[in-house]
Amino acid sequence: MSDENTDDRAVSEMRHRMANIFQLMSALGRMRSQRSGDVEARRQLLWLADAIGSLGALERHRTSEGVDFTAYLVEMAPVWRRRHSARQAEVRVSAIPVFAPDTAASTLALIAQELVGNALAHGYPGDRPGLVEISLTQTSDGRHDLTVSDDGQGFDPARARERFGLWFVRSLAAQVRGEFTLTSQPSCTAKLVFSL
Known part of the structure; x- marks a missing residue:
C-alpha cells in the first residue's frame, strides 16, 4: 500500500x-x-x-478539489424541509458543479442555511403551500450566484435591517467578497454574487 x-x-x-x-x-x-x-x-x-x-x-463533501458545494446543497434541501416540517413548502435545488475552497465553504454553507431557513420560517404562514428554489450558477464574469427565492408572502424591506439573520448573512457575505441583495415583490429573492 x-x-x-x-x-x-x-x-x-x-x-x-x-x-x-x-x-x-x-x-x-x-x-x-x-x-x-x-x-x-x-x-x-x-x-x-x-x-x-x-x-x-x-x-x-470535502474532497481534494475543495468542498463539493453543489452536493452539499442537494443533500441539505430535504433536511431543511424536514426542519420546517410544519410548513408545506417544497425545496428544490438547481446548481452547476461548484467546488469551494475550505476557507469559503463553511461561510457559504451558513449563508445558505440562513437564507433557506428564513424563507421556510417566514414565507409561508399557517399551512400555506409553496416553493423555495435554490440556484447556484456562474455569472458571465466568472463569479458565482447563489440565489434563494420563494413564492411566499414576502417581507417588509424597512424591517430587514433589524433582523439578526439578515445582518448575519451580510456579515458573512463580506468574508467571501460577496454582494448580497434582497428583494420582496411580494415574494422574496435573496441573491449572493461571490468569487472563489
Missing part, C-alpha cells in the same frame, strides 16, 4: 470523525433546547444546532 493511499485514508477518517462530532454537537443542542422553559432560549439553541448540523453535513 502506498503512502499516498494511507494518507488519503487517514484524511477521510478524520473528516468522517469531524462530521460525527458536528452531528453530536447538533444533537446536544437540540436536546438542550427541548429542556429549556424559555421560548427565546429554545429558539436560539435550535438555530445553533441547525448551524452546527449544516457544518457537519459540509464535512462529508
